[in-house]
Amino acid sequence: MKKLMALFMVMILALSIAGCKNETITDQGKSEGGSTTKDNAVSKSSDKLTVAIWDTNQQAGLQEIMNDWSAQSGVKAEIQVLSWDEYWTLLEAGASGGSMPDVFWMHSNNSQKYIKNNLLLDLTDQILASDKIDMNHYYEDISELYAMDQKQYAMPKDIDTIALWYNKTMFDEAGVPYPDSTWTWDTLYETAKKLTKDDGSQYGYAINTGNNQDSYYNAIYAYSGKVISEDKKTSGYDDPKTIEAMEVFEKILNEGLSPNLQIMAENGADVLLKSGKVAMITQGSWMVPGFRDNEYTSENCDIAVLPKAPDGTRVSIYNGLGWAAAANGKNTDAAWSLIEYLSTKEAQLKQAELGVTMSAYKGTSEEWKNGVPYFNLQAYLDMLDATLIIRPYSLSTSIWEDMVNKELRAAWSGEATMKDTLIKIAESMNKTLAEE
Amino acid sequence: MMLRINNNKQRNAQFLWGWLFILPTMIGLIILNIIPIFRTIFQSFFKTGDFGKGNIFIGLQNYSKLFEDTEVWQSLWNTIKYVIVEVPVSIMIALIIAVLLNQKIKGKSIFRTIFFLPMIAAPAAIAMVWRWLYNSQFGLLNNVFNLDVAWISDPSIAIYSIAVIGIWSVVGYNIVLFLAGLQEIPRDYYEAARIDGASGINQFFHITIPLLSPSIFFVSVTRMIAAFQVFDLIYMVMTDTNPAIEKTQSLVYLFYQYSFTYGNKGYGATIAVLLLVVIMMITGIQIYAQKKWVHYS
Structure with a gap:
């Protein structure tokens, strides 16, 4: 009897633990049900909106702007911050289960997918009817990320560019002049050589292997290569120009001018700059608050424009988030009112002034620049005047980006040549694109 | 005779109470574990669409x-x-x-x-x-x-x-x-x-x-x-x-x-x-x- 009981208990346990796991697959939407009812109750009383974002650095500033809106409208807005991965898991679960936050950020990686499935509130009519909003005031490419078939599904929130961060102290020590607008990507390579110490205590440059937008994408497009074709049907990774640009990075890694892949995977380029391990990194404007609040970087580092290609083309990949609302939200009027307010010149100016990010509203960047006196933020603004390329995307961006990240490791670690790796990547990416 | 009826009543009551006590756990197990197990097995025969819409049956x-x-x-x-x-x-x-x-x-x-x-x-x-x-x-x-x-x-x-x-x-x-x-x-x-x-x-x-x-x-x-x-x-x-x-x-x-x-x-x-x-x-x-x-x- 006891044996039978034990057997039964164990089976139940095996099933229930396995069941817990399965539960997360099939019923993710439902298991979020607890929060559904809460949200509903909140929305029904119509005095509170839930807003979801993924960047802690921006929370304080955005809450301040939203409080201004609350003072006018009498509706509270509460910001929830999640990590990037959690954010998309939660949003997808919410979308499948019918309970998304009222207002949330959209990103070009996923916008097409959400729009296509009618999950985002169509803002077209409200924009036309609004006397506060004129779409001409925003960067078109960013508005376009959140539009489909002449309809607008999110309002542009911000714009970002990439620039070169460098450690002044290390440059002084080595007696090398600071980076300036005459630099090419080859100059970066040559300088990295001079700044690398043999004992591994200091490296010239660190490539952010986990993030394409702020590192190699910029060089690829400067060398007039591409990541994806105009019609988004084929991969650009086997383009000879793309390969040429990527081989610059191959050289940097193979010659040990950058920390090896293992160090990079464990730390990330920004941490290495903050801890005085590398002399140069390329980073997006959204990272400024992090470096501003760090004692070491605020004293030792500064910013310059990105290097250009040998033919003089300087490219910054740029991107911008959008403010979107749930199509099936309980309080879409209030949600639109908040988005409308966040898009006004007043709110966009404040976003820049508070140093949250550069704003998507044209002509507001000067305020952002003055936010941190000890960094040359002008470099990011100068990058706005360079050739701007919107961050490459398609319907299945996150699938092929992930594949590229994984495959590239062979080239970063020197197991395979960059050229062979890229050709393999292009094949795999073409397959994914064909299934879209 | 009286004794047996009493006994039966008691047994019935015990039976009822017993089930009542394990009912919350049973319901929890069925809703949170057992049903999802079968739904997962069911789902593994599909090519799922975005957000749980447009699933296509693809067999094995x-x-x-x-x-x-x-x-x-x-x-x-x-x-x-x-x-x-x-x-x-x-x-x-x-x-x-x-x-x-x-x-x-x-x-x-x-x-x-x-x-x-x-x-x-x-x-x-x-x-x-x-x-x-x-x-x-x-x-x-x-x-x-x-x-x-x-x-x-x-x-x-x-x-x-x-x-x-x-x-x-x-x-x-x-x-x-x-x-x-x-x-x-x-x-x-x-x-x-x-x-x-x-x-x-x-x-x-x-x-x-x-x-x-x-x-x-x-x-x-x-x-x-x-x-x-x-x-x-x-x-x-x-x-x-x-x-x-x-x-x-x-x-x-x-x-x-x-x-x-x-x-x-x-x-x-x-x-x-x-x-x-x-x-x-x-x-x-x-x-x-x-x-x-x-x-x-």
Whole structure:
């Protein structure tokens, strides 16, 4: 009897633990049900909106702007911050289960997918009817990320560019002049050589292997290569120009001018700059608050424009988030009112002034620049005047980006040549694109 | 006659109350566990669309893809490696500590608390701390012992580094279960053995282990099941650009990738079904094998 009981208990346990796991697959939407009812109750009383974002650095500033809106409208807005991965898991679960936050950020990686499935509130009519909003005031490419078939599904929130961060102290020590607008990507390579110490205590440059937008994408497009074709049907990774640009990075890694892949995977380029391990990194404007609040970087580092290609083309990949609302939200009027307010010149100016990010509203960047006196933020603004390329995307961006990240490791670690790796990547990416 | 009616009534009432008491658990189990199990199996026959809409029935295609997918088999192998290290080592360490803690020593309850502490800490926090300990550049391990080991990014050792974290966090839980089991062993056996001249080690192998075998069996079965589902440690410690990820990702990690990063819930479900089958098989073997070594008094 006891044996039978034990057997039964164990089976139940095996099933229930396995069941817990399965539960997360099939019923993710439902298991979020607890929060559904809460949200509903909140929305029904119509005095509170839930807003979801993924960047802690921006929370304080955005809450301040939203409080201004609350003072006018009498509706509270509460910001929830999640990590990037959690954010998309939660949003997808919410979308499948019918309970998304009222207002949330959209990103070009996923916008097409959400729009296509009618999950985002169509803002077209409200924009036309609004006397506060004129779409001409925003960067078109960013508005376009959140539009489909002449309809607008999110309002542009911000714009970002990439620039070169460098450690002044290390440059002084080595007696090398600071980076300036005459630099090419080859100059970066040559300088990295001079700044690398043999004992591994200091490296010239660190490539952010986990993030394409702020590192190699910029060089690829400067060398007039591409990541994806105009019609988004084929991969650009086997383009000879793309390969040429990527081989610059191959050289940097193979010659040990950058920390090896293992160090990079464990730390990330920004941490290495903050801890005085590398002399140069390329980073997006959204990272400024992090470096501003760090004692070491605020004293030792500064910013310059990105290097250009040998033919003089300087490219910054740029991107911008959008403010979107749930199509099936309980309080879409209030949600639109908040988005409308966040898009006004007043709110966009404040976003820049508070140093949250550069704003998507044209002509507001000067305020952002003055936010941190000890960094040359002008470099990011100068990058706005360079050739701007919107961050490459398609319907299945996150699938092929992930594949590229994984495959590239062979080239970063020197197991395979960059050229062979890229050709393999292009094949795999073409397959994914064909299934879209 | 009256007596029998009363008896019947009482039995009925008991029956009713019995069911009433287990009903909440039953409902919870059915809604949260049993139904999802069948839905997962059902879903593994579909090519799922975005946001649960537009699922297409594709029969066994997910399964035929699974059998050819080397990534899946590598992940299964990684998971098995993790289990083989984590479960036996954590049981052995816990057993020894539990026996020592069962002696008359000073500060017993303090030690018990200390050993149980890792169990209370959030797994995410544990993983973050260990990630820093293991860091090849700034980590405590490499700096204190003057080593240059890439604990979590060298493909050949990363999975074992993660298993060490697993062992560390689960030992306390095993100790508590073993301590409970040790309380049940009558003192008389030890006294008799001592009179017969058995050494401490002999007592341990010939009295403690056989009489503790039901607890050891229970712990090894539950830990095995839990270890096969390792996810949070790997998810928190590894990043997708880590060169060791292929040699460390577990089946659940792979399932998460497919279901939530790539939005391919059908294939994710197929991986979950594979895991279910593997766990059932191994648990079945363990239950069969218990006849050989578990002594129920």
